[in-house]
Amino acid sequence: MESATATTIYEQIGVKPVINARGFNTVVGGNTPTPRMKAAMEQVERYYVDMNELLERTGEIAARLMGAEAAYITPGCAAALALGTAACIAGDDLDKISRLPDTTGLKNETVIQKGHVYQYDRAACIVGTRLIEVGDANGTTAEQLDAALGPRTANVLFAAHLDRVPGTLPLERVLEIAHGKGVPVLVDAAAQVFPLERFTGFARSGADLVAYSTKYFGGPNSAGLLVGRKELVRAAAMQGFIGFETVSQRKAFGRPFKMDRQEIVCALVAIQEWLEMDHDRRLAEVERRIAHITRALEGLPGVATELLRRAGASPRVLRVSVDPGAAHRSAGEVFDELRNGSPSIWVNREPDALLVNPEPLKPNEVDVVASRLRALLA
Numbered sequence: 552m553e554s555a556t557a558t559t560i561y562e563q564i565g566v567k568p569v570i571n572a573r574g575f576n577t578v579v580g581g582n583t584p585t586p587r588m589k590a591a592m593e594q595v596e597r598y599y600v601d602m603n604e605l606l607e608r609t610g611e612i613a614a615r616l617m618g619a620e621a622a623y624i625t626p627g628c629a630a631a632l633a634l635g636t637a638a639c640i641a642g643d644d645l646d647k648i649s650r651l652p653d654t655t656g657l658k659n660e661t662v663i664q665k666g667h668v669y670q671y672d673r674a675a676c677i678v679g680t681r682l683i684e685v686g687d688a689n690g691t692t693a694e695q696l697d698a699a700l701g702p703r704t705a706n707v708l709f710a711a712h713l714d715r716v717p718g719t720l721p722l723e724r725v726l727e728i729a730h731g732k733g734v735p736v737l738v739d740a741a742a743q744v745f746p747l748e749r750f751t752g753f754a755r756s757g758a759d760l761v762a763y764s765t766k767y768f769g770g771p772n773s774a775g776l777l778v779g780r781k782e783l784v785r786a787a788a789m790q791g792f793i794g795f796e797t798v799s800q801r802k803a804f805g806r807p808f809k810m811d812r813q814e815i816v817c818a819l820v821a822i823q824e825w826l827e828m829d830h831d832r833r834l835a836e837v838e839r840r841i842a843h844i845t846r847a848l849e850g851l852p853g854v855a856t857e858l859l860r861r862a863g864a865s866p867r868v869l870r871v872s873v874d875p876g877a878a879h880r881s882a883g884e885v886f887d888e889l890r891n892g893s894p895s896i897w898v899n900r901e902p903d904a905l906l907v908n909p910e911p912l913k914p915n916e917v918d919v920v921a922s923r924l925r926a927l928l929a
């Protein structure tokens with residue numbers, strides 16, 4: 552019933568619904584709220600609220616859950632990176648806050664290890680810092696990082712998903728060096744949601760600020776979380792979407808980072824659910840789905856399957872390697888045909904393989920994906 556309605560609305564608008572066997576990625580819609588989140592949002596809709604109070608209380612609860620000193624719910628991890636960096640530049644200085652993103656005369660450099668340069672580093676810099684890449688293709692040494700930190704450094708940006716890139720300095724070492732110079736470290740831990748010790752571990756690591764995305768742990772596509780030291784989180788909130796109306800009565804850039812009260816509450820429920828969830832059961836179900844798809848692909852020439860187990864937002868993924876000589880087509884062709892077919896099926900890919908993450912699928916879609924893959928690869 553529900554999916555029939557959704558299809559109709561999409562059809563009215565003129566877009567194709569997608570079967571998501573890719574993951575909880577923004578380009579495909581992120582995530583779907585659970586019944587508990589939907590019920591919470593429905594309650595929230597009934598009454599208006601003091602948004603500042605809502606942000607403060609949800610922040611306190613989120614901080615307690617994550618084991619952090621303070622927290623602030625943001626419209627996504629990218630927003631948390633921007634607001635966190637703004638906090639590192641201006642602190643609670645109303646004069647500085649009202650000048651951003653003009654950082655003339657202010658700390659205006661965000662330092663990152665070369666091996667951590669990634670697609671979201673611009674998000675930190677939109678508040679007026681310049682990205683300073685330290686090191687080279689072989690990595691970054693402690694001496695290089697230390698030498699790069701100076702009076703103009705606002706913060707160090709640490710990309711947690713790249714913390715095993717060879718030659719890069721681990722978080723503990725970066726914290727040691729940066730704190731030695733009084734420079735705060737902002738960690739992008741967006742996708743580091745599993746295992747739970749890793750998820751909350753960053754919040755408890757001693758990092759000054761840590762940014763998360765709720766899209767990766769069951770929450771809204773449009774929400775995130777900034778946790779960390781109290782004065783920095785408070786400084787970030789001062790520059791948030793209502794900070795200039797509630798705290799400073801001065802100009803600030805924050806309004807583009809606006810959220811709905813429904814999203815704020817939904818993000819909080821997402822944190823609660825994620826920490827309470829039986830993850831063994833969750834992963835057992837994903838593995839069951841992967842086994843189903845694997846069986847459907849058994850015996851196909853040029854096709855090999857492998858269950859990948861890893862940390863992060865897609866902890867169980869099926870790799871379907873395609874040898875274009877033995878199979879009749881390449882991984883890229885199958886990827887395109889899945890996407891362009893009806894229904895449209897999105898997976899991820901490597902040069903010679905498809906990566907199938909069946910976790911976002913509805914139960915009845917698992918076999919749709921399995922059958923289509925078999926038909927295209929047979």
Ligand SMILES: *Cc1c(COP(=O)(O)O)cnc(C)c1O
Nearest residue numbers: 627628629630671741742764775
């Ligand atoms: C998705 C992602 C982001 C952006 O998060 P949003 O919540 O979509 O703003 C930032 N960093 C990493 C590593 C991500 O994967």
